[in-house]
Amino acid sequence: xxxxxxxxxxxxxxxxxxxxxxxxxxxxxxxxxxxxxxxxxxxxxxxxxxxxxxxxxxxxxxxxxxxxxxxxxxxxxxxxxxxxxxxxxxxxxxxxxxxxxxxxxxxxxxxxxxxxxxxxxxxxxxxxxxxxxxxxxxxxxxxxxxxxxxxxxxxxxxxxxxxxxxxxxxxxxxxxxxxxxxxxxxxxxxxxxxxxxxxxxxxxxxxxxxxxxxxxxxxxxxxxxxxxxxxxxxxxxxxxxxxxxxxxxxxxxxxxxxxxxxxxxxxxxxxxxxxxxxxxxxxxxxxxxxxxxxxxxxxxxxxxxxxxxxxxxxxxxxxxxxxxxxxxxxxxxxxxxxxxxxxxxxxxxxxxxxxxxxxxxxx
Amino acid sequence: xxxxxxxxxxxxxxxxxxxxxxxxxxxxxxxxxxxxxxxxxxxxxxxxxxxxxxxxxxxxxxxxxxxxxxxxxxxxxxxxxxxxxxxxxxxxxxxxxxxxxxxxxxxxxxxxxxxxxxxxxxxxxxxxxxxxxxxxxxxxxxxxxxxxxxxxxxxxxxxxxxxxxxxxxxxxxxxxxxxxxxxxxxxxxxxxxxxxxxxxxxxxxxxxxxxxxxxxxxxxxxxxxxxxxxxxxxxxxxxxxxxxxxxxxxxxxxxxxxxxxxxxxxxxxxxxxxxxxxxxxxxxxxxxxxxxxxxxxxxxxxxxxxxxxxxxxxxxxxxxxxxxxxxxxxxxxxxxxxxxxxxxxxxxxxxxxxxxxxxxxxxxxxxxxxxxxxxxxxxxxxxxxxxxxxxxxxxxxxxxxxxxxxxxxxxxxxxxxxxx
Numbered sequence: 001x002x003x004x005x006x007x008x009x010x011x012x013x014x015x016x017x018x019x020x021x022x023x024x025x026x027x028x029x030x031x032x033x034x035x036x037x038x039x040x041x042x043x044x045x046x047x048x049x050x051x052x053x054x055x056x057x058x059x060x061x062x063x064x065x066x067x068x069x070x071x072x073x074x075x076x077x078x079x080x081x082x083x084x085x086x087x088x089x090x091x092x093x094x095x096x097x098x099x100x101x102x103x104x105x106x107x108x109x110x111x112x113x114x115x116x117x118x119x120x121x122x123x124x125x126x127x128x129x130x131x132x133x134x135x136x137x138x139x140x141x142x143x144x145x146x147x148x149x150x151x152x153x154x155x156x157x158x159x160x161x162x163x164x165x166x167x168x169x170x171x172x173x174x175x176x177x178x179x180x181x182x183x184x185x186x187x188x189x190x191x192x193x194x195x196x197x198x199x200x201x202x203x204x205x206x207x208x209x210x211x212x213x214x215x216x217x218x219x220x221x222x223x224x225x226x227x228x229x230x231x232x233x234x235x236x237x238x239x240x241x242x243x244x245x246x247x248x249x250x251x252x253x254x255x256x257x258x259x260x261x262x263x264x265x266x267x268x269x270x271x272x273x274x275x276x277x278x279x280x281x282x283x284x285x286x287x288x289x290x291x292x293x294x295x296x297x298x299x300x301x302x303x304x305x306x307x308x309x310x311x312x313x314x315x316x317x318x319x320x321x322x323x324x325x326x327x328x329x330x331x332x333x334x335x336x337x338x339x340x341x342x343x344x345x346x347x348x349x350x351x352x353x354x355x356x357x358x359x360x361x362x363x
Numbered sequence: 364x365x366x367x368x369x370x371x372x373x374x375x376x377x378x379x380x381x382x383x384x385x386x387x388x389x390x391x392x393x394x395x396x397x398x399x400x401x402x403x404x405x406x407x408x409x410x411x412x413x414x415x416x417x418x419x420x421x422x423x424x425x426x427x428x429x430x431x432x433x434x435x436x437x438x439x440x441x442x443x444x445x446x447x448x449x450x451x452x453x454x455x456x457x458x459x460x461x462x463x464x465x466x467x468x469x470x471x472x473x474x475x476x477x478x479x480x481x482x483x484x485x486x487x488x489x490x491x492x493x494x495x496x497x498x499x500x501x502x503x504x505x506x507x508x509x510x511x512x513x514x515x516x517x518x519x520x521x522x523x524x525x526x527x528x529x530x531x532x533x534x535x536x537x538x539x540x541x542x543x544x545x546x547x548x549x550x551x552x553x554x555x556x557x558x559x560x561x562x563x564x565x566x567x568x569x570x571x572x573x574x575x576x577x578x579x580x581x582x583x584x585x586x587x588x589x590x591x592x593x594x595x596x597x598x599x600x601x602x603x604x605x606x607x608x609x610x611x612x613x614x615x616x617x618x619x620x621x622x623x624x625x626x627x628x629x630x631x632x633x634x635x636x637x638x639x640x641x642x643x644x645x646x647x648x649x650x651x652x653x654x655x656x657x658x659x660x661x662x663x664x665x666x667x668x669x670x671x672x673x674x675x676x677x678x679x680x681x682x683x684x685x686x687x688x689x690x691x692x693x694x695x696x697x698x699x700x701x702x703x704x705x706x707x708x709x710x711x712x713x714x715x716x717x718x719x720x721x722x723x724x725x726x727x728x729x730x731x732x733x734x735x736x737x738x739x740x741x742x743x744x745x746x747x748x749x750x751x752x753x754x755x756x757x758x759x760x761x762x763x764x765x766x767x768x769x770x771x772x773x774x775x776x777x778x779x780x781x782x783x
Contacts, residue, residue: 056682076685077694083686089679093701102697103687150687160686 006032006067006190007053007158013061014048022048024214026062030192030207035184037193037201040211041237047162049211050194054160055079067157079158082151086163088143090135096122096146097131103154121153124183141172148180152189159184161193165200177203198238202226210234231272232360235283242289242329244282244322245362248273255354258282262324266300267354272361279362286332288356291318291348299353304329306346316341320350415761421754425533427475428525431468432459436529439522448522453505456525457494460487464495480524486515523547536755541565561739561756568735569763571653571725572718576665578658579714580707583665587706590666591673605666613660617724620656621647624728652728660724661717665710672706708775715771716764736760 007030014023023045030036038046051057053064055076064071071079082103090099097118104114122128125145135143144164151159164180165173181204184191195201201208202222209219210233218225218234229235236243249265250257256270258280266282273280307327308319315334318341321327331350333341342348429436434455442448463469469491470484477484493512500508509516527549538544538551542559546552553559590601608616623629624647631643646652680702684694722737736756743753 054682054686056685075690076682077688077690079686080688081686083683085679085683087677087679089677089683091680091683091698091702093704102684102689106688106693150683154688 003032005029005065006034007192008065009049009062010065011062012049012052012059012064014045014052014057015060021214023052023059026214026216028209028216028219030190032190033188035181035191035193035204035206037195037205037208038211039195039198039201039208039237042196044211045214046194046196046209046211050160050162050192053158053192054081054083080154080156082154082156082159084144084147084151084159084161084164086166088135088147088164088167090143090146090150092135094135095131096127096133096135096138099135099146100150100153102150107154117153118149121149124152124187125149140168141176144168144176148183152183152187157190159189159191161191163195164193166195166197173200174203180204202238210237212237228271229283229358229360232281232283232363235358235360236363240286240330240332242284242286244284244324244326244329246280246282248276248278248280248359251276256359258359260324262322262326264302264322264324266302266357268357268359269355271358273359280359281362283358283360284352284356286317286330289331289350289352291331291333291342291350299351300357301349301351304348304350306342306344306348309341309344311335320348322350418754418757419761421750422536422758423532423534424751424754425475425528425535426531427471428528429531431463431472432456432525432529434459435525439526439529442522442526444523444526445519447506447517447519450503450506452522453509453516454500454502457500457505457508460491460494464491475528476524479528480521482515483521483524486513486521489513490516520547536751537758539752540755540759561736564734564736564739565759565763567733568719571650571657571733571735572715574654575657575661575718576711576715578654579662579665580711582658583662583669583710584703584707586662587666587669587673590670591676602670605663608660609663613723616660617656617727620652620659620728624652624655647728648730648733650729650733653725653733656724656728657718657721661714664713664717668709668713669703669706672703672709676702704775708771711775712768712771715767719763719767720760 009026009028012023012026013021015021026045026049038049040046048057052059053066053071055071055074059072066079091102094102100118100121101114104117109117118131119128122130125148127142127145127149130138130142130146135146138146147164151161161180165176168176177200183189193201193204202225205222207219207221208225210217210225212233218230220228225234225238229238232243235241244258244260244266246258246260246266248256248270249259251270254269255267256273258266258268260266268280268282303323304320306318307321310317310319313335315332318331318333319327320329320331322329329350432455435452438452438455439448442452460469463472469488473484473487473491476487490509490512494508497508506516515521527545527547535545539554539558540561542554542562543551544554544558586601586605590598590605593601621628625631626643626645626647628646630646634640634644635642646655676699680698681694684698685691689697719735720737721735722741725733725735726738726741737760740753740756740760743749743756
């Protein structure tokens, strides 16, 4: 049908108790071949959304379309979706071959075809030769590969993954992120991926839907989400963020002026603010701030004092107290051998341009 | 500073030292564990190992003749049969009877000999009485004396009986528990027609236990499934409902079924009133009644292990199966049921073993053709005081139970039913 709207959520709602909505009027679409991540804190509705797409939960309102076909009356076993679970859900009474062959056997494929398909998919996930192992004889990473192979082997229209790397240690997780991403790109499969790990989402996704309290707060490419968050939740959730509260005191062309709560004025980019006088929260990325830097014409300059220096190898995080009272303002400095840092307690000024200071909604 | 840098693994000397240290710590742990288990262990030995051992011993114990007539038993061992035994055997019997009569133990041997050859009781008792009244018998005159008391001592068949029963260990009880016996020549043969009862009862015990196990499985599986998948509060209520029968006396539960099922009982009255049947139906004192009552009583033993297993099956397995294209029935049969295999095995084993040993319920709600092997064990233990027969049946029942355990273990891998 329409490859741009391969999956389409139309005002989907879900409530479990008839009182609170776990998913509120969810509408978005994704294109064929896209890697879309549902990212959000636990309880934000991202897993419920995935389960509704898989057919394990029924929406209490709205509808989901797959390839132009409404899914509300299609049971999960007829949706033709491959799913990978957090705890892999490999059938413990079957060996690797039988696990991967399961969806093919269900579809009553001839034995020889099953053999070749299983062999080729095990090749893809680098597990050729493991056919006779039982799941409990495999490491976590290997089990995850088997689960992936099982979800891919029957050529599903869509592959769903529910925190598939959550049980792995950090190093293996990062390696698997790239592997899954490469397999997805090579095979051109469409993936809906759920995670609460923003780094994972940024690494793997074509686009990310940031969930909070049952809503999508922003659906965008990773760089857009980081560089141009459209609300303070996304700014805070993705990457590190400095928050400054204040009220809009003037709107001049493309910039606005904000009166900070503890005193002081800054110029900012009005992204998500109301009239003059309305409340706002400013968002400034720690790496976009300089200490005692050159002051350009339109830059903001605030007086501050160094509270703490935290050495982190490639960078040093400097925590400062601003004149306006904020004491958790962080600046990230890239470490070079020759730089000299101000000592704790030194009075300095922090400098950032108006474009790097986004005036967002007050949460 | 350098001390903090690891210098590689421990040396050989250090490893032996480490192993010794480890052993010392482990030994203390083992001692504590043993100490904690000791009371239960002693209790087990006193109340389980010893009685079972005694029962097993009783099933082959045949010391009646060999202790009372121990000189005769020793002397007759060399006798080949056929002709009459020589003088020394007669002399030994006389000596034995002279001792046993004042000690009042003659009847023990007499009873045992009588069970092998009718008429022996009177013969031995009478001979003993006469012998004990005589003065010392001249050497070489024992045979003559006994033949004078009773002519039957000239019949070698009576001596053959002593020889046959002189062994302190006998397979006769165990043989008769499977409708076999020894003939006069000591060969294993089938019991006489009128005594062949047990094989039928063994088959019946096995068959009824199997049916009851299947009934419990058919009823228990859905219950356990619902319990395992209900919300926690509902599940708790269901567990209590399953356990309530546990907390009620077996006798009460059985008699409740009598009240319900008897001819003038609740169910019959209701059936008549509702027009289900025209005249009263026999619902009790037959096989039907036994199946109903016993599968009810044993149901918790099926439900609880199944529930324990099912609760630990994450919902993701079924979801995975469905997402891979299996319809709900296929997912259930190919994924869920195999995962409950250990629970099915454990539950079936519990129910089967308990059913095979059931006594009270078949006795109260069954007819005479519905009695299982325990009925006969109780019969011999309580009424005829034939400990040998009761013990032999018990020993075989124990064997059947053990065989069942190994069978189930092979089929279902019960020892894999570990708690995670």
